[in-house]
Amino acid sequence: MIKRLVTFIFQARALGDGDGGAPYRSVDCFDHLTTSPFPDCVTLDDLFTQAVHRFGPLNCFGTREVVKEEEKPQEDGKVFQELLLGEYHWTTFDEVSQRVNTFGQGLLALGLKPREYLLIFAETRKEWMIAIQAAFKFNFPVVTLYATLGDEAIVHGVNEAEVEYVITCTELLSNFKSLLGDMPTVRHVIYMDDGKKVDSDNLPNNVHFHSMSSVQELGAQPNNQNPEIRKPTREDVAVIMYTSGSTGPPKGVMMSHGNLMCGLSAQIQRVTGLCPSDIYIGYLPLAHVLELTCEISCNAYGVPIGYSSAQTLTDQSSKIMKGSLGDASELKPTLMAAVPLIMDRLYKAVWTKVNEGSRLKKALFTMAYEYKKKNLFQGYDTPLCDKYVFQKIRDILGGRIRLMLSGGAPLSPDTHCFMNICFCCSVGQGYGLTETCGAGTVQETSDLSLGRCGSPLFCNQVKLIDWVEGGYTTNDKPYPRGEILVGGGNVALGYFKQPEKTAADFIECDGMRWFCSGDIGQWHSDGCLEIIDRKKDLVKLQAGEYVALSKVETVLKLSNLVDNICAYADSTKLFPVCLIVPNDKCLVALAHTLGITVAIDNWTQLCDNMDVEKAVLKELQVQGRKGKLANFEIPKRVKLCAELWTPDTGLVTAAFKLKRKQIQTHYESDINRMYA
Structure with missing residues (x-):
């Protein structure tokens, strides 16, 4: 040793x-206090320009090709997609810089002006970063929306920012098209083309439809080359990042170039030895500040970024074909955010x-x-x-x-x-x-x-x-x-x-x-x-003790029986209760130990079984004591929720944070029963 x-x-x-x-x-x-990762870099554009100068021929962004795609019908009628993916193919810093320039010039040719908003509504991928680097260079403030936001939140963000230019991806395009009637300011929709067939029919007459590659081709034309780029200043808005909205409609946070440069200058200090020999795996939403700043930091130090997703991250991920390699196994990264x-x-x-x-x-x-x-x-x-x-x-x-x-x-x-x-x-x-x-x-x-x-x-x-x-x-x-x-x-x-x-x-x-x-x-x-x-998670119980709901959840969610959890406490009562989305495999195994043979395809009946509910409560109380919760913090009642909590249900945000008020309203009758 x-x-x-x-x-x-x-x-x-x-x-x-x-x-x-x-x-x-x-x-x-x-x-x-520090204000920039490098003394001669003032804005985010300076940061990437310096990176291209230092690391030009080295790998910048990597993606995997889809070798084979299969659809697997499920018993409940849903269809799961499975992929066989090939090796990572890389784009160098020089090549990315060229695409950044031509895309930015193409946006200018379409009519977008410096300091006018450009919205990105897409999954995490290299085109996302190419688009935002072009925006930094040409001083287009970027509005970001989570790809998993519900329709109401998408419409809210687009209309509040009054954006005319939207960049999206083929996976989200059909849903976005269906909302255009509620977003009157949108004039141009640009999609990240990835070889998939795109339906451009049924668009409003006043909306123009473009592929990202066609915008780059437009920007590469000699008559569209504008040598006088209006560079941003530190005071210019770089990003308006909409939060996922756990307590109401999403809020747009305005971040200047100077704000982000300050933050990056310090985050980089805590990652020792950052260099081109590292490899970063990018899979979290780029509309989240954690992933965005991590990837910008990697760019600044020449660290190649290989793109992934939560559905293809590991060999056992839901979209990876059985027996084939997930993205992490293929990429072998040294750095990741989680x-x-x-x-x-x-x-x-x-x-x-x-x-x-x-x-x-x-x-x-x-x-x-x-x-x-x-x-x-x-x-x-x-x-x-x-x-x-x-x-x-x-x-x-x-x-x-x-x-x-x-x-x-x-x-x-x-x-x-x-x-x-x-x-x-x-x-x-x-x-x-x-x-x-x-x-x-x-x-x-x-x-x-x-x-x-x-x-x-x-x-x-x-x-x-x-x-x-x-x-x-x-x-x-x-x-x-x-x-x-x-x-x-x-x-x-x-x-x-x-x-x-x-x-x-x-x-x-x-x-x-x-x-x-x-x-x-x-x-x-x-x-x-x-x-x-x-502050918003703290509830004072009837006997005067304070219960921190997030603390209770952090301890109890480590139980194998729990896929998701929301603790609730009524200030007129003596104890908290819990709403649990159970893990199907573990819940069925627990039911079998009780001699209950309800099939998993009758999921609601299994979740409503009172004996199963009591057994889950007992397991959670053991977990609570193990996690050193005080007796008054340990729930005395539990409800097993058959419904998955996804952004589509309105019970969690796009970042899968709990919407407590909505959950409380949705399960009001169950909460009343637990306290009865």
Whole structure:
């Protein structure tokens, strides 16, 4: 075994007198905050131009060709698509730069002017990044919408921004066409052509239809070459990013070139050794600030990006033909971003496989897991365990991942520990919001602590303010606690066309712009932040105890029985309850142990079975105690929901965050029954 140095290091400290309410800064940039990854780069266009100059002939974007496509009808009438995919084919930085230029010139030729909005509504792919890099270069502010947004939210975003030019993909085109009657400002629809047949019929007379390649050809014509490009400034809006809207219609967050450059300058500092020998796998939505900033950062340092999707990521993914390679196995990436939802699924899949094995195999794996866990936190490497026990698990993601960045929601300590052990890589949990360009805090790669999200980044400072109603103050002992405020150049300009909401959430203080997050955090003695609550998720029970609903969910969703979960608490009652979308395979197995033989095709009947419901509740209460929930935090009733929660149902956002109010309304009768 190899001993690594493990020491207590102050990562951030407070400004001024150092009380719990003072702003904290990283000790590595205590005297100044960074504003750009490189001194001579002012805007996002400068960043990509420099990358092309440095890495021109090297690989930039990679995609896989579809070798074979099959449709598999299911018993419920649905049709699943399965793909056999080939090798990755690469486009160099020089080639991407040429496409960026011709596409931007083509948009100018179509009539789009600098500082006029361009909307991207598409799945994550290389054309998405080519489009936004063209927008950065030609100063077209980009409006982004999640590909999984519902119709009402799509129409809201398009109409609020009054966009005339829309870029979409063939998969979303038919649905977008059906909404054009409700979006009167749209004049040009550009689709990312990928060889699929596109139906251009039944378009309104005032809407022009173009393929992305035809726009590039238009821009390549000599008479459309405009050498005088109006370059953006740091103050120009680069992106209006619509959030997924967990509490109402999506809000457009306005981010300037300067805001994003500040955020990128600091995020890059926490990824050591970023260089062209790395490979990044891109599969999260580019309409989410985490994926967008990760990919821009990779571009800046010459890291090739291989594109994937959640349905083709691994060999076992739903769209991968049995016996063929998923994208991670083919690409063998070294870097990836992930949200807790993805890592929780990996955690449950591996442990389910272990528990299904023989008693001997389960005992050996558990012994190796506990052995590595003990040594990891004492500073020792375990190369033999890594090679002979955990390599097969590493191979799920290609076998070469050296760093994962987790964001979007709190990562449970159990899942965090599991990823460190089984995937043999650093997992850095970060805290940031769309309103702070994804920046805030990120763990150092050497920080193995669990349940924390690191120290402030180099571009911003973080402070806590009292939330008396919730019982959190900056004078709390042993750790100061309160609402998290992020201040710095990465704090966005505000909400698009929502001045009152902007004035409420964005404030100016001591010459700095701050965003009031609504999240509750506490400082640890080394200057690292831990998220402990959220103002909107906190409910005071009848006996006076406060229950943090997101905390309850984070613990209970690690049960193999749970695919999704929403905790609910009535302030007039003594305990919380839970709505559960159960895992079908695990629920059927549990039913069999009870002697219940309801077939899985009668799913609703199985979910409504009271004996099954009681057994699930018992399992969740065991999980709650294991996760150190207080007795008053553990649900006393549960409802098994037969309906999947997807953005189409209106119960979750496009980013699959819970819409609590809608869930409460939808299941009102079930909640009343649980409290009866």
